[in-house]
Amino acid sequence: MSDGFCSTHLQIMVRTRGLGRALGQVTGRGVGRGDHDDSDDAPQRRRPTASARRQRVAMTAAHDESVVPAPDVQDDPMEAPAAAEDIVADIPAGTGAEAAEDEHQGFSGGLSDPSVLTQYADHVACSIWTGEERPELKLSFHGRKVHSLCRSVPAIEGLIAGTRLSPLIACSVDIGDRGLLSAFVERCHRETSNFHLPVRELTITLDDVSSLLHLPVVGDLHAFQPLHVDDVVQMLVDLLMVSTEFARAETAQCCGSYVCLQWVRDIYERQFQTGHWTAAARAYVLHLLGCTLFANKSATNVHVVYLEALRDLSMTERYA
Template sequence: MPDIAVEDASLPDSPTVQEEYLTHAFPSILQSFNSHVAAAIWHGEVNIPQNKGPLKCHNHSSKILAWPWWSVENNTRFKAIIEQFGLSQLARCTYRFVNKLLISSFVERWQAETNTFHMPVGEMTLTLDDVSTIVGLPIVGKSVSVPDVTDHHGVTLLVYGLGITERAAHEEVSFAGGNSVRLEWLRSQFAGVTDSDPDEAIQCAARAYLLFLLGYTLFSDKSGGRVPVVYLGLLMDLGSIHTYAWGAAVLTFLYKQLGYASRSGVKQMGGYMTLLEAWIYEHFRAFRPH
């Protein structure tokens, strides 16, 4: 049977057609790409960095250091409780400053549909092993699952978890909004605990600090200064806090924040910046500060 030559009319066969094809359609099969910042750059809608500029990356190391429980001499009982949970290292390994230009450059390569950075060498992503190695968080254990809570339930969590009055809980939730509490309110109310306080007060202060730490590190969001009350539900049983897979939770939360930040028009990003930046330095050593 003789060979039959078939001309594919769908393929551009002239430089002019090819240029027009490449100008009007970015070669991506991802459905969400039209809202991605890279699409806006491709179509000339965003001129980085003149118009969009680097992302505002939320980092709270100075606020974490404002509650220096590890250097206080008369709170040994409080220290003993905090140290056993496997989260205390977060207060000591958080970067003082974030390289927002570096973070922004990587966010532009993030695709939420694949949860990967699309690099010239292929696709890369943060893994559970990275989380365990870089920040030492447990990646195996009970799932960190938090349901939606009503305002009434949020107030109840505050009353029983932090030992405050129902009136004080209502006032704080109303002031902070979004069924949340202010992180600086937690510090102002509970940072003064000492060994002379009752066991129950020390335990309440420990829950307050851990909620404070989660809000400023693992689950830092774009609010910049609040944390949802629902996380307090994970801290009620102090003896089981170390059994949660916190590493898996922070990775999931960071994936979501990267997805939000990669959208066109978004100007800020939440998530644990130290984890992301340390991962970049680990795998792209040319970016390491000298």
């Protein structure tokens, strides 16, 4: 194949608008809608699809523009139509169907493959993109609650320090940056427990927990089992030294296996005044866990099941 034809062929591949008129100038025959004499011999045009445009596949198009052929055009007029046929042949037969199928998948402006993030349709990021009214972000800070409990007695301080959970006291905050927290909420997905940021996908590692919270990440695992309400009441009686009636009234008010954080603070103050240091230390740590690691959406309650890990305070430090 001569260099002149290669140049012409590249010119056709790079720019396909006005291809029919350009080929007519090269071969002396009309190709396209306006030349009816040789329409049976001309290559048929294919409608461009969205998928083909994205793949930059060369296609024949409406001949409303003209392309100036290269100056060194091949002398043989029969070679150019073959090049046009090669262009059309390069387009896969199912391109249009695949493009139509792709357009129905994913979310506009969001992820294109929802097979992993299956709950994206209910995520706040999807609501923001579609212009829907986003739910109000409720922020709760328990720093003042944690700092309100006094630990002036060395016996209580020693018991709390022995659990290796004391660093959580310094991690409590009184206020926060609403904009920063909103940005992380919008980019966190529960399916992966990761933050999907524009720069990359990030996750919280055990090394982060050890470095930032100074909590042990190596040790025994503790599995919290569901508790019947009677077991909850008995645990409160045994570990916090309250009466059965008092414990049952609180669980009934909180509708199950929860107690109010204010109720736990009252128990702590009562045991602190009476000198029951172990029960006071358990109440303090349960309150601390309810305000930090195991805080929930209620912002007022804590689950009693965490008391099980505080039954023997000398063993708590062994848990990861």
